[in-house]
Amino acid sequence: MSVVKINVLTVPAEMREELERRFSNRAGMVESADGFEWFELLRPVEGTERYLVYTRWRSEEDFQKWQQGQAFQRGHAQAAAAGQGQGQGQGHGHGQGPAATGSEVWTFEVAESTGPKA
Numbered sequence: 001m002s003v004v005k006i007n008v009l010t011v012p013a014e015m016r017e018e019l020e021r022r023f024s025n026r027a028g029m030v031e032s033a034d035g036f037e038w039f040e041l042l043r044p045v046e047g048t049e050r051y052l053v054y055t056r057w058r059s060e061e062d063f064q065k066w067q068q069g070q071a072f073q074r075g076h077a078q079a080a081a082a083g084q085g086q087g088q089g090q091g092h093g094h095g096q097g098p099a100a101t102g103s104e105v106w107t108f109e110v111a112e113s114t115g116p117k118a
Helices: 013-025 060-068 070-082
Strands: 003-010 036-042 050-057 102-109
Touching (some): 013 050, 050 060, 060 070
Antiparallel strands (some): 003 102, 036 050
């Protein structure tokens, strides 16, 4: 049964473009992970500062392996290095300091799924 991980990031309006740029720069780093099924960065439209980082995995074990693996560490290290010398600390979002002011992870099992009919 697939597992969905949603990282909920609170991102102030002035950091939205920066957060999206950082994710764009890391494109391709998760797609080759064993058990990876889907990724989406969901931008808030109105009434919230919360972005949703949606990933879907074949299993919890696959997600854990990716999170503890070299690709995950490399992606976060590259993002952090891109912001060195910017005068701000490092944190979630990396680059020139944290783009998000808060973060939490939600975990779901896929109970039912459907897609377009061919």
